[in-house]
Amino acid sequence: MEGERDTLYLSAPVNALVEGIFRADTTIGDIRRHGDFALGTFNQLDGEMVMVDGETYQVSGAGDVRPVRDDEGSPFAVAAFFRELTRDELPAGFDSIEALFAQLADLLPSPNLMYALRIEGRFSLVRTRSVPKQENYRPLVEVTRDQPVFERQDVEGLLVGFHTPQFMSSLNVPGFHLHFLSSDRTFGGHLLNCSADRALVCVQILRRLRMDLPVSLDYLTLDFARDISGDLAEAESDRPSEAGAE
Amino acid sequence: MPVDTQSNANEAFLSLEISGRLDAMTAPTAEAELARAVDAGDGRLVLDLSGLDYISSAGLRILLTTAKRVARAEGRLVLFGLQPQVREVLEISGLLPIFKVAADASAAASLMEA
Numbered sequence: 001m002e003g004e005r006d007t008l009y010l011s012a013p014v015n016a017l018v019e020g021i022f023r024a025d026t027t028i029g030d031i032r033r034h035g036d037f038a039l040g041t042f043n044q045l046d047g048e049m050v051m052v053d054g055e056t057y058q059v060s061g062a063g064d065v066r067p068v069r070d071d072e073g074s075p076f077a078v079a080a081f082f083r084e085l086t087r088d089e090l091p092a093g094f095d096s097i098e099a100l101f102a103q104l105a106d107l108l109p110s111p112n113l114m115y116a117l118r119i120e121g122r123f124s125l126v127r128t129r130s131v132p133k134q135e136n137y138r139p140l141v142e143v144t145r146d147q148p149v150f151e152r153q154d155v156e157g158l159l160v161g162f163h164t165p166q167f168m169s170s171l172n173v174p175g176f177h178l179h180f181l182s183s184d185r186t187f188g189g190h191l192l193n194c195s196a197d198r199a200l201v202c203v204q205i206l207r208r209l210r211m212d213l214p215v216s217l218d219y220l221t222l223d224f225a226r227d228i229s230g231d232l233a234e235a236e237s238d239r240p241s242e243a244g245a246e
Numbered sequence: 247m248p249v250d251t252q253s254n255a256n257e258a259f260l261s262l263e264i265s266g267r268l269d270a271m272t273a274p275t276a277e278a279e280l281a282r283a284v285d286a287g288d289g290r291l292v293l294d295l296s297g298l299d300y301i302s303s304a305g306l307r308i309l310l311t312t313a314k315r316v317a318r319a320e321g322r323l324v325l326f327g328l329q330p331q332v333r334e335v336l337e338i339s340g341l342l343p344i345f346k347v348a349a350d351a352s353a354a355a356s357l358m359e360a
Contacts, residue, residue, distance in 0.1 A: 006338070086302035088302045106270065
C-alpha cells in the first residue's frame with residue numbers, strides 16, 4: 001500500500017468500456033491490491049461496483065445489492081487507498097446533482113488534480129441507475145439509454161467517488177463520478193441525482209496515476225480514433241443527448 | 247471572522263492573521279478579505295497562520311487563489327506560524343513548495359524585504 005499512497009488506480013482506460021469492451025481478466029482481488037475504495041463495473045457490464053473500506057458490493061440491473069467475491073471480474077474500476085486529507089461540512093444543502101457538483105468544485109484546490117471523495121449524509125432523494133448484464137461490443141452509450149433507474153427518499157448512506165481532470169477524459173470519467181451505497185447496504189448504484197440538507201465531504205488529493213492496459217485481442221485490435229467524449233457524457237448523466245433521445 | 251487584517255508599520259507589505267478554521271464555511275469571506283489585501287498591499291502579503299487550527303481542501307483552494315493573485319501582481323506572499331495540521335495538509339497535498347514559509351514574523355518580514 002505504501003508504494004501506492006495517494007495514487008489513483010485505473011484497471012483499464014475508460015475508452016475501452018465506452019467502445020463496448022465489457023470483459024477483462026482483472027479480478028476484484030486484483031483491484032483490492034491497488035485500493036480499498038473504488039467504483040466501477042463488472043464483467044459483461046453486470047451492475048455497478050461500489051467498494052468501501054475494502055468491502056465490494058454489486059448493484060445489479062434489478063437494483064439488488066450483494067457483496068462480491070474476490071474472484072469476480074471487472075472490465076473497468078477506479079480505486080485508491082482512501083486516506084482522508086481534510087473534511088468539510090457543505091455550507092448549504094443541495095437540490096440536484098448539479099448543485100452538489102458546484103459545491104464540490106469549490107472544495108477542490110485545483111480542477112487539474114485527481115481526488116477521491118467520500119460523502120456521507122442523509123439524503124432526501126437519491127436517484128441511481130445500474131445496468132443489466134450485456135453482451136460485448138454494444139457501445140456503452142446505447143446500453144445506458146435503456147438503463148434501469150432506481151429512486152429512494154430519506155436514505156442515509158455515502159457517495160464513493162472521484163474527480164478527474166477534463167484533459168484525462170480518455171482514461172477516466174472526467175469531472176465528478178459518484179456511486180451511492182446506503183448505510184444498510186440495500187440500495188445503491190451510479191448516481192444520477194440527489195438532494196440533501198447537509199453532507200460531510202472527506203477529500204483525498206491523488207497526485208499519481210497508475211493504470212493497467214488490457215491485453216486482450218479485442219482491446220489490442222480496437223480503433224480508438226473516434227471521439228468518445230459525447231458518448232461518455234451521455235452515458236454518465238441522467239439525460240440522453242439530443243442524438244440519444246431520437 | 248477568520249481573517250484579521252493589519253497594515254505593517256513600515257508599509258512595505260500587508261500582514262494578515264487568519265485564525266480558527268479555513269474551510270468551506272469560512273472560505274468565501276477569507277477569499278474576499280485576501281483579495282482586498284493583495285490589492286491594498288500591491289501584492290506584498292504576509293499571512294500569520296499561528297492561530298489557524300484547521301485547513302480543509304477548500305482552504306487550500308483559497309491559498310492557491312491568493313498565491314496566483316499575488317503572482318499576477320508580481321508581488322510576494324510569505325506564510326508563517328504553520329500549526330501541525332496545516333503544515334501536514336500542505337505537505338501531504340504536495341502544495342507546500344509553492345509557498346514561501348518563514349519560521350516567525352521577523353523571518354517573514356526579512357523575506358519580504360529581501
